[in-house]
Amino acid sequence: MENFELLMGGLESALTPMNLLYAAIGVLLGTFVGVLPGIGPAMAIALLLPVTYRLEPTSAFIMFAGLYYGGMYGGSTTSILLNTPGESASVMTALEGNRMARAGRGAQALATAAVGSFVAGTIGTILVAFFSPALADVAVDLGAPSYFALMVLALVMTTTVLGTSALRGFAALFLGLTIGLVGLDLNTGQPRLTFGVTQLVDRLDIVVVAVGIFALGEALWVAAHLRRKPTHVIPVGRPWMGREDWGRSWKPWLRGTAFGFPFGALPAGGAEIPTFLSYLTERKLSKRGDFGRGAIEGVAGPEAANNASAAGMFVPMLALGLPVTATASVMLSALQGYGITPGPQLMTDHADLVWTLLASLLIGNTLLLVLNLPLAPLWARLLRIPRPQLYAGILFFACLGAYATNLDPFDIGLLVAFGLLGLLMRRFGLPVLPLILGVILGPLMESKLREALTISGGDYGGLLSEPLAVVIYVLIALFMLGRPFIARARARAEQSAVVEEEKELVD
Amino acid sequence: MLVTCLLAVASACGVTRGEESRDLDMWIPNSPGGGYDQTGRAAVGVLDRDNLTGGDIQVTNILGAGGSVAMSRLMSEEGNGNLLMTIGLGVVGSTYSFGVDARPQDATPIAQLIEEQEGVLVPADSPFKTIDDLVKAWSADPDSVVVGGGSSPGGPDHLFPMQLAKAAGIDPKEVKYVPYDGGGPLTSALLGHKIEVGFSGLAEFEGQVEAGELRVLAVSGDERGTGVFADAPTLTESGIDLVFLNWRGILAPPGISDERRQELIDLLTRMHDSKQWQQALKDNGWTDAFVTGDDFHDLLVEQDKRVATTLKELDLL
Numbered sequence: 001m002e003n004f005e006l007l008m009g010g011l012e013s014a015l016t017p018m019n020l021l022y023a024a025i026g027v028l029l030g031t032f033v034g035v036l037p038g039i040g041p042a043m044a045i046a047l048l049l050p051v052t053y054r055l056e057p058t059s060a061f062i063m064f065a066g067l068y069y070g071g072m073y074g075g076s077t078t079s080i081l082l083n084t085p086g087e088s089a090s091v092m093t094a095l096e097g098n099r100m101a102r103a104g105r106g107a108q109a110l111a112t113a114a115v116g117s118f119v120a121g122t123i124g125t126i127l128v129a130f131f132s133p134a135l136a137d138v139a140v141d142l143g144a145p146s147y148f149a150l151m152v153l154a155l156v157m158t159t160t161v162l163g164t165s166a167l168r169g170f171a172a173l174f175l176g177l178t179i180g181l182v183g184l185d186l187n188t189g190q191p192r193l194t195f196g197v198t199q200l201v202d203r204l205d206i207v208v209v210a211v212g213i214f215a216l217g218e219a220l221w222v223a224a225h226l227r228r229k230p231t232h233v234i235p236v237g238r239p240w241m242g243r244e245d246w247g248r249s250w251k252p253w254l255r256g257t258a259f260g261f262p263f264g265a266l267p268a269g270g271a272e273i274p275t276f277l278s279y280l281t282e283r284k285l286s287k288r289g290d291f292g293r294g295a296i297e298g299v300a301g302p303e304a305a306n307n308a309s310a311a312g313m314f315v316p317m318l319a320l321g322l323p324v325t326a327t328a329s330v331m332l333s334a335l336q337g338y339g340i341t342p343g344p345q346l347m348t349d350h351a352d353l354v355w356t357l358l359a360s361l362l363i364g365n366t367l368l369l370v371l372n373l374p375l376a377p378l379w380a381r382l383l384r385i386p387r388p389q390l391y392a393g394i395l396f397f398a399c400l401g402a403y404a405t406n407l408d409p410f411d412i413g414l415l416v417a418f419g420l421l422g423l424l425m426r427r428f429g430l431p432v433l434p435l436i437l438g439v440i441l442g443p444l445m446e447s448k449l450r451e452a453l454t455i456s457g458g459d460y461g462g463l464l465s466e467p468l469a470v471v472i473y474v475l476i477a478l479f480m481l482g483r484p485f486i487a488r489a490r491a492r493a494e495q496s497a498v499v500e501e502e503k504e505l506v507d
Numbered sequence: 508m509l510v511t512c513l514l515a516v517a518s519a520c521g522v523t524r525g526e527e528s529r530d531l532d533m534w535i536p537n538s539p540g541g542g543y544d545q546t547g548r549a550a551v552g553v554l555d556r557d558n559l560t561g562g563d564i565q566v567t568n569i570l571g572a573g574g575s576v577a578m579s580r581l582m583s584e585e586g587n588g589n590l591l592m593t594i595g596l597g598v599v600g601s602t603y604s605f606g607v608d609a610r611p612q613d614a615t616p617i618a619q620l621i622e623e624q625e626g627v628l629v630p631a632d633s634p635f636k637t638i639d640d641l642v643k644a645w646s647a648d649p650d651s652v653v654v655g656g657g658s659s660p661g662g663p664d665h666l667f668p669m670q671l672a673k674a675a676g677i678d679p680k681e682v683k684y685v686p687y688d689g690g691g692p693l694t695s696a697l698l699g700h701k702i703e704v705g706f707s708g709l710a711e712f713e714g715q716v717e718a719g720e721l722r723v724l725a726v727s728g729d730e731r732g733t734g735v736f737a738d739a740p741t742l743t744e745s746g747i748d749l750v751f752l753n754w755r756g757i758l759a760p761p762g763i764s765d766e767r768r769q770e771l772i773d774l775l776t777r778m779h780d781s782k783q784w785q786q787a788l789k790d791n792g793w794t795d796a797f798v799t800g801d802d803f804h805d806l807l808v809e810q811d812k813r814v815a816t817t818l819k820e821l822d823l824l
Contacts (some may be wrong), residue, residue, distance in 0.1 A: 140698040143701040316691065321715070326539060341713050407567070420509070454684075
């Protein structure tokens, strides 16, 4: 329980009125920045670095912690309300979150995201505090073969969301994988599918693709039908989460945390795969069949996964001094500003600072909940804006987000192109989800496969060189072999639901 | 809120300013937290702190194509005397690998600021105890040694092993190189024994070396490093004829007046001479390598040629 005392000591030194004020500023700025498209938490911390040089380390960390969690949470607000995810980690949230918002349950979606983020962030931070060194040792043992196996698992799971028409589902999936190919082959430096356009040499930004297909595609679809269909008024919902919402949310929160945290702790884990696995799991487990029409589980799970992975990032950072995300490297360079060398000795040589940082994360996380929960119903009112104005706002936000990342008008052109693709997909009944998953998974899978094969010298046996990889392949095999039986057992229960769900997805 | 966003964007793109304006823009060709970002922001920090410009300095990260997006946009800002951009060896390599026809020497070279040694890193329990052990095993069977670095083809961590291989008589095309996304993932690959040898700038590895988890077989500069790196020999000491230095500096757009160019050089000279900058060098483990104007131009020409030669040997051009 030595760690517990240390953490309490950290809390004690962090909990001063002045520090709480810095935490509050951090949370508010972070949420604001997270809501703004195109600026991530890493950018926000980099912008604020010069300010914090004049603060003492404790206060600076508290502000960072607030900014970080605030930024992660803020991204979900636009995803839910406007269907414009601000970063790749909140793409999955948009799927069910926006459906909920349009069914008048925006406040509940925002609240489950806020509470889920809090639960996941707190559990994650506590896990970091107690198990960092042990976890870090395990994490470095996982290499490309294990990552690749995880991606294969994710890809196999995508087949469960292909929809009723396998042909259309696969068409969308392969379209996504093709979009993921665009850009420079990072192993050989050869450009692929770039048609000589410089801006395409870089990989396509998943945010631009997702916002184009989701938000723009839908705005165009609505515009195309505006005069033919009666206006659908968004009902005014209740402002708070009801007993049923809590009941439906808590398990996804915990499951999402279980997905997110280990991935965050992996040096090449990231937040995309866990949010995505969490979404698919919740969808698979849901017996209500309201996925596609605004299932609260589909927001609770991915949002928890997203924040848990954000907390997991601190495992390699504190235990090994390894920055595995842009945000972590900005934070580490802030440490260097205080004359501290990041490395494996960080937790022993600067224990007081590390525990203060962990305590700051807990404080930042709590303040985030306190400040944002009351705001959820207010944000949700945004949707009462009349539809033409609302969609104009969405388009504005989408374009701003695409432009702000690189300040390049070309990206707006790209956004419009994907918007048109989104419109066509809706018109011809292609589900959009497999496409997005293809865009996310394709490049990750490729780079891990290439890495594994380079290391093994082209020998495919190298893919089975790690125990975790073998375990995952066995699981996949069991899943595939067992599938016909599961399907038969479930068929009767699900059939009616799936058909409706697909109608919704296509709609 | 929308108004605020608009303002943010308007200021970020650098609205047109008068010639006489004292405000400056600093473009960073890579993401926050990376080497370019640290160098650029450190320089701006000193300029700001001492108010050397008499105006505001706005820092913008322009991402994309390993810095060549920023590079080609700098070239199209012809005559803009209020713009600076951080540049380095990695950006030069990227312009080749991403096929962008913008040579840094054709912009207005202002000053080189720093140099950074690269190091040859192995995990503590590696069978390679010296650089000689590595070279012997490597030349005997290039396939048996998988190397990694923190940059994609064309970047410093990729160019260095290729030039080292060539200097040791190994065909660079035989080198099995795995690109990692920066120093963090590279270190974990080394610690997890996924690769045998890592090539990277040393600053990020101080902690690991100090803790005895990684060992430096050799450094790439013409002099040994300091602190925990003082024990590692240079390549030339070990009988390998190669000096390889990563560097970073500052460019201005092409076509600015000679007068303005001189003003900017003076500005950076004053920054370089300040105590704060010397402290920043120390904090970040950078080697002072201040070269301005025409000399920096010649240096860029030489570096550009060297990058092109290495990439040609690999059939990447």
